[in-house]
Amino acid sequence: MDVVGYCVALACILVAAMPNCLDATTVDPATVAFPPVRPSRPYGSPLPVGHEMQLGYQRESDGPVTEYTEDLHPQDFWDKHVSIKKPAVLRGHKNDEAAFKVWTDDYLRTTYADQHVRVELKQENRSFGAWRMTLPAFLDRYKKENIYAVTVLPEAMRHEVKVPTPLLCGTYRKYLQELNLWIGYTGTRSVVHYDADHNIHCLLAGRKDFIMIDREYEYKLGFGRRPGYVGSGFSKMNPDKVDVVKFPGVFDVPWTHATLNPGDCIFIPGGYIHQVRGYGRTMSETLLFTPFEEDFELGNCTADDLKYTTLKDVEIYWTYLGGDSDIEMGYMNPLLLRNLMIQSLTEQQKKSMSLKTFISFFFETTSGQAQGDPVQIYKTYVDVNGTGAVTADDFAALSLANLKEIARGMDASAVSRKLAELKDTRPDAKTEL
Structure with a gap:
């Protein structure tokens, strides 16, 4: 990148005050380059390369996450990924799912009019609280306001979601923990964080970019101390404007990358650091399953066992019944x-x-x-x-x-309190979790 390009990149962040100029709703998400290419230092500039730029500009990616275009057998999934906590991308894995085919905003608005969702700010900030809204009310407002649905999938919607093939046989079935639904519009992004549970994150609409980092580099990324009972954690570093003076270790952190398109899934091991950005109208499902210490047993896994199976046909421990004001997320298995x-x-x-x-x-x-x-x-x-x-x-x-x-x-780290219904998105309208 030349001097002009470097200055333009900085101007996007410092002047427009956006995570990336290309996050604007007027820009086609297909034009957003990922992974980013680390810029060269402009001649005579006192700024470290990548200072106050998005995470990823400080060091180039080590390459893409391992990908599969065919179904991954449960035993192979264990041997090659779960047992060694290695991420994987499953291309097109949800292409045959009912939800993938029919979950437009209009369909959701009319079919699930009585369901509620948990709502938070579009750009994740864990010092803020969350709200509860009816699904139709959220869909009427999310493209115009700074809101993002991050919620347990209502029980009534499970029949249209399939279980990822790698989880259909064996010990996994005892540890299916929670199914979450994510709906947002351009500009959504997570903090740099890791979760306690394994999860398979599947995209139904839009585009999401993932930066994936091994947990061994946690100490270089500004993660705060966490109580021993909490299995998740997040960094104090701003992923939109990384302060490399405050967090110089970021230059030493290797990372891999993945872009999900509709129908794709990514396996994120429990404890694996990641940061996510969404473009366009995004909708995702994440199925969480608990890391277990017992030996994996495949059992008698036949071809019939690996056929299309919906989530209403398997047991998941934490669910949400429509009408409940208590939307439970994050409890232990x-x-x-x-x-x-x-x-x-x-x-x-x-x-x-x-x-x-x-x-x-x-x-x-x-x-x-x-x-x-x-x-x-x-x-x-x-x-x-x-x-x-x-x-x-x-x-x-x-x-x-x-x-x-x-x-x-x-489990004090879980989200279990009753959420007030969102009336507006002013700061004084929020309800703390």
């Missing part, structure tokens, strides 16, 4: 929670868990940040037989409903 309680007994060489022992487990696991009352949780949902001594067999027999109530009380 209830089976994993059960395993943690049993594991606690084993580590302490105890045959049973008393109220006192549970309180210790409760606060150690949550670092004292939980929302619930451990005494009430133990007496109501843990010690269901009223013996005061809960054994490993008792934990194994706990119902899914009870395990979810325990998770609700313990």
Whole structure:
């Protein structure tokens, strides 16, 4: 890039105050170049290369994420990607899905008029809260206002979404955690972050660009400290205008890239750092599944098992029923929670868990940040037989409903409070999570 090009790139950010000049709604997303090419330093400039430019201009990409154009078998998915936490792109994987074919704004507005969605700011800012809106109200406003739907997919819509083929067989089926829906308009972008769960992010409309970074470089990117019970994290670095003086380590961070077009999916391993930008009208689904420590078992996986299967035909632990004001996102897997309680007994060489022992487990696991009352949780949902001594067999027999109530009380990092309905997008209208 020459001096003029470098200055134009800086002017886009400093004068127009946008993440990228090409993010403007008047520009065709197809013209946005990605991955970006690192500029050369203009002669005599005191500025470090890539200073106050978008993330990606500080160092060139190491190459694209591994891609597949055919369905990936569940065993291959485990061997080549999940077990070693390596991202993968599945091209055209959703092309045969009902949602991919019919989910226009008009269709959603009329078919799911009674459903609600969780809404936040278009450019992710984790110091802000979120709102709740009816889906039609959101669709009437999202192209004109600074809002973005990031929500649990309503139960009523699951029959039009298929399960990604790599997850149809084996141990994955026990750990399907949550299905999210994302709807936005040009200018959406995430912070630099990682999530606790694995997820397969599938694009139904628009375009999304992903910067993918291995977790080992977290310390170079301005991530804050997180409590031990929290499996996700985010950087304090502004991905629109990277301050390389404050974050000089960004020059040393290798990254790979992926662009998703409609029908494409990307596997993002739990704990893998990423940053995302959206262009045009974007709509995505993300299916979260919990990382598990047990050995992967494929089981008797036949060709019939790998046929088109909708999400209404599989169990997902955290869902949203239309009309609920409580849209639950980010809770731990209830089976994993059960395993943690049993594991606690084993580590302490105890045959049973008393109220006192549970309180210790409760606060150690949550670092004292939980929302619930451990005494009430133990007496109501843990010690269901009223013996005061809960054994490993008792934990194994706990119902899914009870395990979810325990998770609700313990997981302070989840989004579980009732959301006020959005009336407008002024700052004083927001409701904190």
